[in-house]
Amino acid sequence: MLDKWIVEFDKGLRTLFAPAQSLRPHPDAELEETELEAQEKQHALGLMRVNHCGEVCAQALYQGQALTARTPQARDALRLAAQEEVEHLAWTERRIRELGGRPSLFNPLWYTGSLAIGVAAGVLGDKWNLGFLEETEQQVGAHLDSHLALLPEGDAKSRAIVTQMRDDELKHADMAHELGAATLPAPVKSAMKLSAKLMTGASYRC
Numbered sequence: 704m705l706d707k708w709i710v711e712f713d714k715g716l717r718t719l720f721a722p723a724q725s726l727r728p729h730p731d732a733e734l735e736e737t738e739l740e741a742q743e744k745q746h747a748l749g750l751m752r753v754n755h756c757g758e759v760c761a762q763a764l765y766q767g768q769a770l771t772a773r774t775p776q777a778r779d780a781l782r783l784a785a786q787e788e789v790e791h792l793a794w795t796e797r798r799i800r801e802l803g804g805r806p807s808l809f810n811p812l813w814y815t816g817s818l819a820i821g822v823a824a825g826v827l828g829d830k831w832n833l834g835f836l837e838e839t840e841q842q843v844g845a846h847l848d849s850h851l852a853l854l855p856e857g858d859a860k861s862r863a864i865v866t867q868m869r870d871d872e873l874k875h876a877d878m879a880h881e882l883g884a885a886t887l888p889a890p891v892k893s894a895m896k897l898s899a900k901l902m903t904g905a906s907y908r909c
């Protein structure tokens with residue numbers, strides 16, 4: 704058990720402080736950079752910083768959940784989702800730099816909170832653990848859809864990244880559903896939406 708925690712602690716440090724790597728090509732790799740107005744660029748940067756912060760939280764959630772998952776199926780599902788979230792981390796991180804910014808200063812704070820929530824979800828048992836995964840992914844999918852409406856039309860690179868992430872998140876939600884996810888009570892869903900709102904508001908700005 705101690706070994707497991709040490710491995711996860713190491714992953715946490717890498718999530719926060721080391722550049723993430725992507726096995727798949729970045730979704731925007733073939734696209735040319737376009738000239739954006741200064742204001743558009745700033746807006747795209749804020750949105751991509753929010754998405755990067757969301758991926759940092761996803762890492763923490765899935766690490767916490769995998770630590771406490773009961774069955775190998777649930778654990779494997781969480782690890783597979785976490786692997787794709789590492790790629791999302793890499794894509795958003797590079798895009799933030801290309802837009803001339805840096806990741807949110809709040810990331811360590813959200814990481815720690817998300818890890819605690821992930822551990823708690825896992826302790827409740829696999830059907831709730833998977834239910835939490837399914838609901839998270841559905842909310843993130845809807846959030847990314849809203850970003851596709853908000854991102855500048857001309858920012859094809861950010862749009863390609865967000866589109867692929869949205870598709871991956873919905874696939875993670877389906878996977879959790881197929882593995883027997885329970886439907887979360889409405890107040891829990893609302894609390895999750897509220898905490899996501901706090902996170903997005905803070906990381907958009909800095």
Ligand SMILES: [Fe+2]
Nearest residue numbers: 758761788791
């Ligand atoms: Fe993701």
Ligand SMILES: [Fe+2]
Nearest residue numbers: 840871872875
């Ligand atoms: Fe996901």
